[in-house]
Amino acid sequence: DGLVIPLVELSAKQVAFxxxxxxxxxxxxxxxxxxxxRIAFWSFPENEEDIRxxxxxxxxxxxxxxxxxxxxxxxxxxxxxxxxxxLSATVVxxxxxxxxxxxxxxxxFDRCRVTSCSCTCGAGAKWCTHVVALCLxxxxxxxxVCLRAPVSESLSRLQRDQLQKFAxxxxxxxxxxxxxxxxxxxxxxxxxxxxxxxxxxxxPDPTAGPSASDQSTWYLDESTLTDNIxxxxxxxxxxxxxxxxxxxxxxxxxxxxxxAAEWACLLRPLRGREPEGVWNLLSIVREMFKRRDSNAAxxxxxxxxxxxxxxxxxxxWYSVRTSASHSSASGHTxxxxxxxxxAAHACASMCDEMVTLWRLAVLDxxxxxxxxxxxxxxxxxxxxxxxxxxxxGQHKKTLERLFPGFRPAVEACYFNWEEAYPxxxxxxxxxxxxxxxxxxxxxxxxxxxxxxxxxxxxxxxPRPLPSEPAxxxxxxxxxxxxxxxxx
Numbered sequence: 001d002g003l004v005i006p007l008v009e010l011s012a013k014q015v016a017f018x019x020x021x022x023x024x025x026x027x028x029x030x031x032x033x034x035x036x037x038r039i040a041f042w043s044f045p046e047n048e049e050d051i052r053x054x055x056x057x058x059x060x061x062x063x064x065x066x067x068x069x070x071x072x073x074x075x076x077x078x079x080x081x082x083x084x085x086x087l088s089a090t091v092v093x094x095x096x097x098x099x100x101x102x103x104x105x106x107x108x109f110d111r112c113r114v115t116s117c118s119c120t121c122g123a124g125a126k127w128c129t130h131v132v133a134l135c136l137x138x139x140x141x142x143x144x145v146c147l148r149a150p151v152s153e154s155l156s157r158l159q160r161d162q163l164q165k166f167a168x169x170x171x172x173x174x175x176x177x178x179x180x181x182x183x184x185x186x187x188x189x190x191x192x193x194x195x196x197x198x199x200x201x202x203x204p205d206p207t208a209g210p211s212a213s214d215q216s217t218w219y220l221d222e223s224t225l226t227d228n229i230x231x232x233x234x235x236x237x238x239x240x241x242x243x244x245x246x247x248x249x250x251x252x253x254x255x256x257x258x259x260a261a262e263w264a265c266l267l268r269p270l271r272g273r274e275p276e277g278v279w280n281l282l283s284i285v286r287e288m289f290k291r292r293d294s295n296a297a298x299x300x301x302x303x304x305x306x307x308x309x310x311x312x313x314x315x316x317w318y319s320v321r322t323s324a325s326h327s328s329a330s331g332h333t334x335x336x337x338x339x340x341x342x343a344a345h346a347c348a349s350m351c352d353e354m355v356t357l358w359r360l361a362v363l364d365x366x367x368x369x370x371x372x373x374x375x376x377x378x379x380x381x382x383x384x385x386x387x388x389x390x391x392x393g394q395h396k397k398t399l400e401r402l403f404p405g406f407r408p409a410v411e412a413c414y415f416n417w418e419e420a421y422p423x424x425x426x427x428x429x430x431x432x433x434x435x436x437x438x439x440x441x442x443x444x445x446x447x448x449x450x451x452x453x454x455x456x457x458x459x460x461x462p463r464p465l466p467s468e469p470a471x472x473x474x475x476x477x478x479x480x481x482x483x484x485x486x487x
Contacts, residue, residue: 016042068132084150084207232277320348376413
């Protein structure tokens with residue numbers, strides 16, 4: 001709008017994105033309360049594309065996001081209130097009459113990421129239409145949301161008689177819901193025994209944001225996502241009906257040359273991207289890597305685990321990648337021969353794309369050595385699982401060495417960024433040192449902790465596990481070439 005943003009607002013915006021609020025609270029001299037409110041204000045995400053991404057990820061399509069956008073434009077969001085890092089509102093669809101058609105929505109956020117969300121509508125996915133409507137309202141109408149300090153900050157300003165009055169009024173407002181819990185807490189506080197509530201200093205505050213040790217990540221509805229992946233893979237691996245175009249095709253064989261038939265089997269999966277739901281998730285994972293979203297690897301791990309639970313998928317993958325002609329698919333699938341070949345090639349392309357994404361994941365310069373070793377062990381375990389599934393099926397066991405599987409991703413685990421391309425502030429050592437110094441100045445040191453202990457791990461290098469065969473690393477020139485091709 002042509003307005004110059006004050007330096008205080010710019011500083012609060014950067015602090016809200018990078019620094020946990022617990023660190024802000026412990027800074028001395030204390031940060032003024034008005035500035036803390038501005039930090040909480042800027043802690044909510046500003047890009048609606050992030051809301052669209054996670055809504056599509058949880059629901060399998062953009063329908064819920066579009067309905068939520070319609071509710072937002074129809075002014076269905078009522079009484080929005082932000083208390084610290086907790087956002088709540090009532091969503092009333094226009095065709096319904098309150099209070100029967102009113103839904104209570106709550107969203108928690110931290111460092112420009114939605115960390116949890118809930119709604120009383122009872123929808124299967126957490127990212128429902130009403131959550132989307134509230135998030136869009138907060139993004140586009142932030143000034144219309146009533147902003148309050150965290151509850152713990154407000155309680156610290158009350159006197160003893162005011163605190164007692166607050167507790168009694170709260171119980172009298174909701175006696176049936178609060179009274180049993182209030183009595184249980186009173187019994188624990190008045191108990192002569194050393195209960196947990198008596199031994200721990202302070203009390204939890206859901207409106208003050210997570211602690212400094214918690215990693216800020218977008219809320220990923222893993223249970224709903226896993227169920228959707230299972231349904232998609234079950235439909236893809238299940239038997240499908242055979243459809244004939246005319247009567248003659250039931251009796252006459254195809255007259256196209258074998259090379260043309262093989263080319264059609266290879267081309268059809270690439271054009272159709274079957275199964276479509278899994279390919280959409282793979283494209284979302286790639287987009288998450290592009291956005292530096294920490295949920296990319298967990299989402300890819302869920303997808304890989306579900307794919308490897310189907311022996312038919314691993315069998316197709318192994319059969320296509322070890323076959324010289326790439327024209328046979330083993331196992332009884334309930335499909336015709338042509339359909340089975342197409343499904344096998346589609347499955348092989350899908351699994352190869354997963355391995356490519358895992359290769360990108362382990363080549364992350366900011367990845368810690370410990371995390372890289374964990375991913376390497378997980379990739380080896382998946383490789384062994386594929387081989388075990390193949391041994392139980394009707395496949396050629398002598399072609400195991402020809403099957404690449406997860407080997408490209410495992411080899412990428414041994415690439416060392418500090419030796420090949422040291423990038424200050426980008427590779428793990430530089431990033432970890434910068435954050436360690438920042439938090440060491442803001443937080444008091446823990447007893448028995450060493451200031452240099454956090455930096456020792458960055459000097460470690462992933463090594464092959466003793467129980468697994470070592471993979472010979474490539475030459476430095478070959479590593480640079482492979483890196484450019486993968487990225």
